[in-house]
Each structure stands twice: as C-alpha cells, then as structure tokens.
Amino acid sequence: MMPVETTLVALSALGRNKTRSVLTALGVVIGVAAVIAMVSIGEGAKANVEQAFAAMGTNLLIVMPGSSSIGGAQGGAGSQPTITWADVKAVQTELSAVRLAAPVLRSNAQLASEDQNWTTGVQGTTPDYFDIRSWPIARGTRFTASDVDAGSKVVVLGQTVVDHLFGPNADPVGQVVRIRNIPFEVIGVTERKGQSAMGQDYDDAAFIPVTTFQSKIQGGLGKYLSGTLFVSAVSKDTVERAQSQVTALLRDRHQLPEGADDDFSIRNLSEIANAQQEGTRTLTALLASIAAVSLLVGGIGIMNIMLVSVTERTREIGVRMAIGAKPRDILAQFLVESLTLSTAGGVIGILLGLLTAQRLAAQFQWPLLVRPDIIVIAVAFSALVGVGFGLYPARKASLLDPIEALRYE
Amino acid sequence: MDPSSQGTSQSVSQSIIQLQDITRVYKMGDVEVRALQGVSLRIDSGDFVAVMGTSGSGKSTLMNVLGCLDKPTTGTYTLAGQEVSRLDRNELAEIRNKTLGFVFQSFNLLPRTSALENVELPLVYGGVPRRERKARAAEALTRVGLGKRMDHHPSQLSGGQQQRVAIARALVGRPRVLLADEPTGNLDSRTSLEVMSLLQELSRSGITTVLVTHEPDIAQHVSRVIVVKDGKVRSDTRQTPVPAVVPPEGADA
Numbered sequence: 136m137m138p139v140e141t142t143l144v145a146l147s148a149l150g151r152n153k154t155r156s157v158l159t160a161l162g163v164v165i166g167v168a169a170v171i172a173m174v175s176i177g178e179g180a181k182a183n184v185e186q187a188f189a190a191m192g193t194n195l196l197i198v199m200p201g202s203s204s205i206g207g208a209q210g211g212a213g214s215q216p217t218i219t220w221a222d223v224k225a226v227q228t229e230l231s232a233v234r235l236a237a238p239v240l241r242s243n244a245q246l247a248s249e250d251q252n253w254t255t256g257v258q259g260t261t262p263d264y265f266d267i268r269s270w271p272i273a274r275g276t277r278f279t280a281s282d283v284d285a286g287s288k289v290v291v292l293g294q295t296v297v298d299h300l301f302g303p304n305a306d307p308v309g310q311v312v313r314i315r316n317i318p319f320e321v322i323g324v325t326e327r328k329g330q331s332a333m334g335q336d337y338d339d340a341a342f343i344p345v346t347t348f349q350s351k352i353q354g355g356l357g358k359y360l361s362g363t364l365f366v367s368a369v370s371k372d373t374v375e376r377a378q379s380q381v382t383a384l385l386r387d388r389h390q391l392p393e394g395a396d397d398d399f400s401i402r403n404l405s406e407i408a409n410a411q412q413e414g415t416r417t418l419t420a421l422l423a424s425i426a427a428v429s430l431l432v433g434g435i436g437i438m439n440i441m442l443v444s445v446t447e448r449t450r451e452i453g454v455r456m457a458i459g460a461k462p463r464d465i466l467a468q469f470l471v472e473s474l475t476l477s478t479a480g481g482v483i484g485i486l487l488g489l490l491t492a493q494r495l496a497a498q499f500q501w502p503l504l505v506r507p508d509i510i511v512i513a514v515a516f517s518a519l520v521g522v523g524f525g526l527y528p529a530r531k532a533s534l535l536d537p538i539e540a541l542r543y544e
Numbered sequence: 545m546d547p548s549s550q551g552t553s554q555s556v557s558q559s560i561i562q563l564q565d566i567t568r569v570y571k572m573g574d575v576e577v578r579a580l581q582g583v584s585l586r587i588d589s590g591d592f593v594a595v596m597g598t599s600g601s602g603k604s605t606l607m608n609v610l611g612c613l614d615k616p617t618t619g620t621y622t623l624a625g626q627e628v629s630r631l632d633r634n635e636l637a638e639i640r641n642k643t644l645g646f647v648f649q650s651f652n653l654l655p656r657t658s659a660l661e662n663v664e665l666p667l668v669y670g671g672v673p674r675r676e677r678k679a680r681a682a683e684a685l686t687r688v689g690l691g692k693r694m695d696h697h698p699s700q701l702s703g704g705q706q707q708r709v710a711i712a713r714a715l716v717g718r719p720r721v722l723l724a725d726e727p728t729g730n731l732d733s734r735t736s737l738e739v740m741s742l743l744q745e746l747s748r749s750g751i752t753t754v755l756v757t758h759e760p761d762i763a764q765h766v767s768r769v770i771v772v773k774d775g776k777v778r779s780d781t782r783q784t785p786v787p788a789v790v791p792p793e794g795a796d797a
Binding site for chain 2: 462
C-alpha cells in the first residue's frame with residue numbers, strides 16, 4: 136500500500152474517534168509546550184542576569200580598603216582606611232591591564248529642589264566613573280576633570296532623583312538643587328539604568344566631583360581614600376590579570392611582607408556574574424528535564440491509548456486482514472496514527488509553548504528568547520515519541536491472527 | 545490453438561478449488577483437536593455450494609482454510625491453479641485480496657465510514673488508483689441495489705442493506721470465489737431471501753460461491769450441499785436450486 140493511502144486510512148481512523156484523538160495528543164501538547172516554555176524562561180532569566188551584570192559595569196573590579204581591628208573586633212571591609220590617594224593614582228597610571236579607575240565616596244544626604252526634597256546616596260567621583268559603569272548621560276553633560284580639580288558645585292542626577300525632585304518628564308539641567316543646604320547646579324542626568332540583580336535602584340543616586348564631596352559633604356582624612364575604588368580592566372579576558380596587578384601593586388606600596396593578609400579586598404564582579412549564570416543554567420536544565428518528563432508521560436499516554444485502540448479495533452483489524460491487508464499495512468496504519476497524534480501534538484505544543492513563554496516574558500519583563508534548536512528538538516522528540524511508543528501497539532496489531540481477530544467480541 | 549492445451553486450461557478453470565487430504569490439527573493446551581481429518585474436495589468454477597454441519601463439525605475450520613485465513617496441517621490446497629497451502633502471511637493476504645471475497649455473518653463494516661469507502665477498502669489494499677477505486681466501488685454498490693445510498697454510514701442502513709454493502713465489498717475486487725460465513729445468520733427471513741436472491745444472481749454470472757449455513761431453508765437455494773461431520777465430508781449432493789423469490793411487500797406480514 137502506498138504511503139499516501141496509509142496516511143489517509145490512519146487519518147480517517149483517527150477521525151472516527153475525535154475526542155479520544157484530541158485527548159491523547161493533549162499529553163504531547165502539554166509536554167512540548169512545557170519544554171519550550173521552560174527553556175525560554177531559563178534563557179530569559181539568564182539574559183536578565185547578564186543584562187543586570189552588564190548594567191553594573193563592564194569588566195569591573197571593586198577595590199575596598201581593609202578592615203579595622205580594634206580589640207579583636209574586626210570592622211569589615213572598608214572600615215579601615217588603608218588605600219591612599221597616591222595608591223589610587225598608581226592604580227590609574229601604572230598598570231597595563233587597567234583601563235580606568237575611579238574613586239567613589241558615598242554618603243546619604245538630602246537633596247532639595249525648590250518645592251521637593253529627596254534623600255539619596257550622593258557619590259563623589261571622577262568623570263571616568265561613567266565610563267567604567269558604561270553609563271551614558273541622557274541630558275546635559277557630565278562633569279569634567281577640571282570640575283574635579285576646581286571642586287565645582289555641580290551635580291549629575293539619576294532619573295529616580297529627577298522624578299522625585301522635578302517630576303517624571305522635567306528637564307532639570309540648569310536648575311539648582313541644594314545638597315545639605317549647599318546649592319549645586321544640575322549639569323546632567325544619567326540614562327535610566329534600572330535595577331541591579333539584587334533589586335537596588337541604580338537611578339536613585341546623585342554624582343558630584345570627588346573633591347567637592349570631600350570639601351562640602353564629608354570631610355576626608357586627606358591622605359586616605361574613605362570609599363571604594365572602581366577599576367575597569369582593559370578587556371573581559373584581562374579582568375583576572377588586572378586583579379592580580381592591583382593586588383601586587385597595593386601589597387608592594389603598603390610594604391606587606393610575604394604571607395601577611397591583604398589590607399584591602401577586591402571584588403571581581405565577573406566571578407559573581409559567572410556564578411549567577413551558572414545558577415540560571417542549572418535552573419534551565421532542571422526546568423527542561425521536568426518538562427521532558429511530562430513529554431515522556433505524554434508518550435506513554437499515546438502508547439496506552441494505542442494499545443486500547445488495538446484491542447478495541449481487533450475485529451476491524453481482522454476484517455482488514457481478511458480483505459487483503461498485509462501485516463505491514465496494519466503496522467504502518469497504527470504507526471502513522473500514533474505519529475500523527477504525536478506530531479500534531481508537538482506542533483500545537485510549540486505554539487502553546489511560545490505563547491506561554493511570551494506571556495511569562497511580558498510578566499517578568501524579561502527578553503523573550505526562543506532557541507530555534509529547542510523547537511527542532513521538540514518536534515523531533517515528539518515524532519520519536521510517536522514512533523517509539525506507537526511501535527509496540529502497532530506490532531501487536533500486525534501480529535494478530537485474522538481468524539482470532541474476526542471472532543473477537 | 546492446440547485443442548489438448550485448451551482442454552487442460554478448461555479443466556483447471558472448471559475446478560477452481562481442489563482440496564487433497566486436508567487435515568488441520570490444533571493444540572489447545574495439552575489436547576490435540578483434529579478439526580479436519582482428511583478432506584478432499586473439488587469445487588468447480590461457477591458452483592454454488594453450501595457447507596452444512598453442526599457446531600464443532602469442522603465447517604468453520606474448512607471455511608478458514610478455503611478463505612486462506614488458516615493453513616492446513618497436511619494436504620494440498622490448490623486455488624485457481626495455485627498451490628496456496630504453504631504460502632506465507634503476506635502472500636495469503638495477496639490471495640485474499642485478489643482471488644477471494646468475504647461476507648460475514650455480522651457484516652463487519654467499518655463504523656462511521658460511508659458505504660462507498662467501506663466498499664473501496666479492498667481496492668485500497670490492492671493498490672488500485674483512487675479514481676478507479678471510486679468508480680468500481682460505486683459500480684459494485686449499484687450492482688447490489690444500493691446505488692442511491694453510497695454516502696450512508698452503516699448505522700444509517702438496515703441489516704439487509706449492510707449485508708449488501710458487505711457483498712459489494714466482497715465483489716469489488718472481482719474475485720473468483722465468494723466465501724460467505726452464515727451470511728443470513730443475523731437477518732430476518734425476508735431479508736435472508738433478498739440476500740440469497742442476490743447470491744444466486746452472482747452465481748449465475750459465474751462467481752463461484754461457497755456459503756456456510758446450518759439452515760436447510762437457506763441451503764435449498766444452492767446447487768450443491770456438502771455436509772461436514774467430525775472433520776470429514778459426510779455427504780456431497782447436487783440439487784436443483786430453488787429460486788429465491790422475495791415475496792412482494794406486505795405479502796408475508
């Protein structure tokens with residue numbers, strides 16, 4: 136019998152039992168939809184994490200001064216000023232793997248416009264900071280090196296601060312805000328960056344030149360950096376090298392003997408990013424394997440129904456054999472039936488899975504990422520399920536004895 | 545043409561079924577059941593034969609062997625000049641498709657499938673192209689008097705009509721032999737007469753017909769009655785068939 140005829144025979148057999156066919160295919164629909172949706176969710180989460188770390192800054196190292204130790208109580212990283220401004224200068228200029236380095240001093244302070252006020256983290260830094268964080272300016276300009284040299288009273292605001300002080304769509308450039316009652320001119324607004332991976336709002340910040348910060352906001356110790364140092368490596372591959380260069384330089388400058396602990400600490404954000412990505416990858420694999428189990432269950436459902444169907448249609452099989460169907464015709468018919476159920480289920484499952492992924496991506500505000508290879512795999516796998524789980528019932532049907540089958544009640 | 549070769553081919557074509565010392569032994573657990581114990585039989589082309597016997601007589605086994613659904617344990621079976629007792633499942637399927645036509649007691653039509661599609665089915669397995677299939681199925685249905693009900697599903701047809709669809713299905717492959725297993729067993733007497741009348745007509749047109757029945761009323765319409773008992777042929781008599789005349793509507797009320 137020709138393949139086309141086999142297919143038509145199988146389709147009309149399925150059509151005689153529509154409800155059952157639909158319910159059987161449903162198992163595969165759900166399985167495939169789950170695989171597609173779960174993998175897309177995993178990919179979306181991964182992209183989201185990547186995005187979050189990209190927002191923190193590129194190839195970023197954060198150097199913090201050492202911990203104080205008073206009477207055995209250790210104060211934690213940054214509690215003891217150990218990094219001098221000369222150290223900062225050396226990091227900026229002497230290391231080959233370091234592209235840029237910017238000091239960041241931070242203090243919470245109240246900002247006031249003419250009619251509103253808002254307390255936020257005020258950060259004293261240098262213009263390089265915006266490059267290290269890859270943070271463009273949306274309006275106006277950032278402050279310059281000469282502003283830092285002169286200690287100008289200028290401020291760059293984050294969007295959240297602008298929203299609170301001036302309203303969402305206002306242009307504050309040129310206006311005056313008072314920080315701790317000292318008037319600063321707003322010269323720029325940073326682009327909206329959103330939240331960090333930990334939910335911290337990057338845009339809730341104000342930036343002023345580091346010298347101004349020291350003289351007006353928080354009296355410095357003069358010689359020592361009372362904050363952190365943001366360092367950006369030349370490239371993604373040199374982050375490790377930059378870290379060891381900074382470590383070696385600071386140890387040398389602080390004249391730490393061999394074996395002594397560092398009197399500073401360095402956080403390598405790419406490590407954290409990698410760990411996070413590893414986490415989401417594991418999550419994706421977990422979700423996908425759970426979904427694969429449901430696809431397997433769908434396949435067993437097909438086998439179950441096909442077995443019932445073979446038993447129920449024993450007489451039909453007998454009649455078909457009596458009028459000239461060969462065993463392979465019967466085998467082919469039942470195989471095509473299960474293959475049709477599984478691939479139809481697979482195609483509907485893909486559509487449903489994509490729809491679900493889209494809804495979820497919109498819900499979590501993740502990018503919608505659909506891996507084409509997953510779609511191909513899902514289709515291939517559901518076809519495989521159809522053949523794999525259909526083979527046993529089909530073989531059983533083809534081996535029936537026509538006399539027995541015709542006598543079957 | 546050489547007259548002697550013509551004679552040979554004629555004798556082969558006349559004796560379409562030849563059974564020689566056929567036995568069929570089943571194993572049911574430890575017990576051997578000798579369903580057929582040496583049956584030799586010749587059925588000529590165009591014969592209209594009834595096989596009779598009580599249940600357990602071996603008549604069903606004989607029909608299964610004749611229908612190439614079962615293989616004899618020993619002996620030879622020559623159907624339309626071909627030795628078929630040692631063929632495999634696929635070859636037997638081919639024979640059933642091309643040379644034989646089956647009619648069953650319980651009609652055995654596919655449910656929720658039109659009469660036309662039911663009749664087409666043997667041609668589907670015979671690899672007949674779609675257009676020809678449709679035409680031949682329609683022709684067969686017209687021949688059994690159901691030309692106007694081709695689109696009806698079995699559930700929309702009476703028992704007699706369903707059996708006529710089944711006969712059309714048996715005929716559509718242009719078989720040499722029609723095998724009918726209690727074809728009137730599920731029908732009332734009037735419809736039985738209709739079916740017998742149809743079978744007589746087919747027989748007259750040259751199709752060899754073998755039917756199994758246990759009703760003498762039905763057997764009177766055939767030209768040869770073979771009685772089977774204990775796996776052997778007990779009697780084999782020729783008779784003049786009584787024409788199956790369907791009484792006019794309402795006459796048998």
